[in-house]
Amino acid sequence: MSVHINAEKGDIAETVLLPGDPLRAKWIAESFLTDAFCYNDVRGMLGFTGWYHGRRISVQGTGMGIPSTLIYCHELIKDYNVKNLIRVGSAGSYQKKVKIRDIVIAMAASTNSGLNNLDFPNASFAPTASFDLFMKATQYAHTHQIRITAGNVLSTDQFYEHNPDTYKLWAKFGVLCVEMETAGLYTIAAKNNVKALTILTISDSLVTGERTAFEDRETSFEDMVAIALNISE
Template identity: 60%
Template sequence: MSLHIRAEKEDIAETVLLPGDPLRAKWIAENFLTEARLYSDIRGMYGFTGSYKGKKISVQGTGMGMPSISIYTHELINDYGARQLIRIGSAGAYQPYIKVRDIILAMSASTNSNINRIHFNQDSFAPTADHELFIKAVKTAESKGIAIKSGNILTSDVFYDNDPDYYKKWAEYGVLGVEMETAALYSVAARFGVRALAILTVTDHLVTRESITVEERQTSLEEMVTLALQLA
């Protein structure tokens, strides 16, 4: 049992899906996994393990932001033996050709956070996805007819930015969109030699100011979850 996850080591699978929202973890467990059971509810951050097409899969809520996901991924890897971590989250689009409900595979994650600079004496570390997992996701999406975009995304420490044009400098360099966790996920995975990938559904658009409804989020997120489970 770790500090933030109430579970025995055998309770958690080697492959873990990581939604930020713990209620999303509960929804996935109830609708996609068979024989799912709750292994942790510390701080209301639910974790479940069940089966998908005969394979043991866990799904663990991580909360919002880089510090939170860093804690959960560190413990999942070092205390429970997780070897493959797949983030399933939402993102805001920066590019006009990306539409709401599109799925983004994050090849790499730029960031305005100082978390990695603390570890690298203010040098810059470039967090990237696991190559094999990324390629497998691309091929799986193609085989399932799921349209994807892939490239660099921004992991930001700020949700409510005082500068409405802040996104433009990132968009100019081809950054696809913004979220708040992937750079930390990729960094922790790199440190401990495990595989990681972030699959993101665009729920908001910084250029067009569009956003999708609660009902549309349900449908779009289901496609993303299905893709993530197929990778396992």
């Protein structure tokens, strides 16, 4: 057991899908995995392990934001020997061409978080995806005719911006969308020499103001989860 995960050794697979919402972890386990069991319920942050097409897979909720995500990623890596971390989450589009329900694969993650300033003072570490997982994801999407966009995303510490036009500068530099976790995920993966990838479904657009209804998100997330499960090792 670890501080925030009450699983026994061996309960968690080497590959873990990481939705922010613990109820989405439950939905993924119930909808896609066979013989799934719940290994964690500490603080309501549910985790499950089951089987997908003969491969053992775990799904762990992380909560929102880099600090919460890093707690679970650290313990999964250090205490449970996890090797592949795949975030499956939602994001807000910064580009007109990236529409709601589209899938974005994060090649890299910009951030306004001070996370890496602690380790790299007066410098800027650029956290990036695992090339291996990235290639598998893009190939799976192409083969199964799932439309994706790949590129840079923003991991922000502010869900509610003071200035609603802040996104426009990021958009000008080609950032595709905004979420809250990937820069932390890619950093801790690099530090510990494990693989990480973020796959996102666009739930709203800062460009058009469109937004998916909460109850529609599970069904619109199916392609994203399918990509994550089928690149799992």
